[in-house]
Amino acid sequence: xxxxxxxxxxxxxxxxxxxxxxxxxxxxxxxxxxxxxxxxxxxxxxxxxxxxxxxxxxxxxxxxxxxxxxxx
Amino acid sequence: xxxxxxxxxxxxxxxxxxxxxxxxxxxxxxxxxxxxxxxxxxxxxxxxxxxxxxxxxxxxxxxxxxxxxxxxxxxxxxxxxxxxxxxxxxxxxxxxxxxxxxxxxxxxxxxxxxxxxxxxxxxxxxxxxxxxxxxxxxxxxxxxxxxxxxxxxxxxxxxxxxxxxxxxxxxxxxxxxxxxxxxxxxxxxxxxxxxxxxxxxxxxxxxxxxxxxxxxxxxxxxxxxxxxxxxxxxxxxxxxxxxxxxxxxxxxxxxxxxxxxxxx
Numbered sequence: 178x179x180x181x182x183x184x185x186x187x188x189x190x191x192x193x194x195x196x197x198x199x200x201x202x203x204x205x206x207x208x209x210x211x212x213x214x215x216x217x218x219x220x221x222x223x224x225x226x227x228x229x230x231x232x233x234x235x236x237x238x239x240x241x242x243x244x245x246x247x248x249x
Numbered sequence: 250x251x252x253x254x255x256x257x258x259x260x261x262x263x264x265x266x267x268x269x270x271x272x273x274x275x276x277x278x279x280x281x282x283x284x285x286x287x288x289x290x291x292x293x294x295x296x297x298x299x300x301x302x303x304x305x306x307x308x309x310x311x312x313x314x315x316x317x318x319x320x321x322x323x324x325x326x327x328x329x330x331x332x333x334x335x336x337x338x339x340x341x342x343x344x345x346x347x348x349x350x351x352x353x354x355x356x357x358x359x360x361x362x363x364x365x366x367x368x369x370x371x372x373x374x375x376x377x378x379x380x381x382x383x384x385x386x387x388x389x390x391x392x393x394x395x396x397x398x399x400x401x402x403x404x405x406x407x408x409x410x411x412x413x414x415x416x417x418x419x420x421x422x423x424x425x426x427x428x429x430x431x432x433x434x435x436x437x438x439x440x441x442x443x444x445x446x447x448x449x450x451x452x453x454x455x456x457x458x459x460x461x462x463x464x465x466x467x468x469x470x471x472x473x474x475x476x477x478x479x480x481x482x483x484x485x486x487x488x489x490x491x492x493x494x495x496x497x498x499x500x501x502x503x504x505x506x507x508x509x510x511x512x513x
Contacts, residue, residue: 226331226335226499229492229495229496229499230496230499230500230503232492232496233438233492233493233496233500234434234500236438236442237434237437237438237441240437240438240441240442240445241437241441243441243444243445243448244437244440244441244444244445247270
């Protein structure tokens with residue numbers, strides 16, 4: 178007996194869930210950069226390179242979520 | 250339905266909304282189905298632009314550079330001093346020409362995504378990022394094997410400095426991460442960024458038209474908000490384009506430096 182039924186796009190729900198982790202991750206990366214620069218401003222140039230690498234690697238997971246929504 | 254329907258007077262007709270994946274597959278040109286589409290021409294144009302730019306900029310180099318030579322030297326200087334040398338060290342100068350080319354090619358093909366009239370990036374077809382990632386993958390493995398020899402290279406990559414009893418878990422993870430995940434995510438990151446960017450711009454642009462065709466009069470002005478979002482997101486897309494080109498090259502240089510490293 179069918180008690181409840183949900184219609185609509187499961188991939189959109191899947192992407193929404195998948196975006197939680199990278200959202201927090203990107204926030205942590207930039208928070209770390211801001212804090213580190215606040216403690217020691219001379220390190221800003223050294224660490225800036227790693228900000229973008231870290232951002233892209235974390236963002237890749239969020240984008241896998243979007244792309245797989247269309248594939249599966 | 251391409252986004253440049255804006256200029257085709259689409260206001261009164263039926264808008265295909267929301268955009269689907271079919272938007273990324275325009276019809277073939279001149280009936281040559283399967284190998285000549287707009288994407289092929291755009292890729293060729295990008296290659297031609299790059300070759301012509303760098304050849305012309307360095308045709309008669311002077312000690313005090315003129316504008317074109319200064320631009321070309323700045324791009325090469327950025328790839329060499331900010332990417333190759335900090336990541337790889339002194340040996341990085343050997344890779345700087347390839348990084349410059351890679352950076353400029355990815356930048357150009359990504360920029361197609363926001364140029365009016367074209368508005369779709371060549372990298373939204375995953376074949377292009379796959380080839381670029383395969384080149385980086387073969388490159389860093391070949392360089393590591395050439396420097397260290399196959400067995401030593403495998404030992405450097407797969408065996409991290411850890412106690413012997415957790416190596417049975419760590420070695421498969423390292424293998425998976427270095428030899429399988431790296432090329433896949435290199436390609437997928439570039440592809441997914443361009444794909445998602447184009448979809449978002451299409452949603453807001455076509456959504457403006459869909460709102461304009463609404464049945465009730467008080468919903469129609471919201472289309473202006475939708476188009477405003479499309480403009481704002483185009484600026485964000487420009488940032489993403491620059492960032493993805495930079496990150497592809499930086500990650501390639503990081504993998505090469507990891508392959509060359511004398512560690513463990």
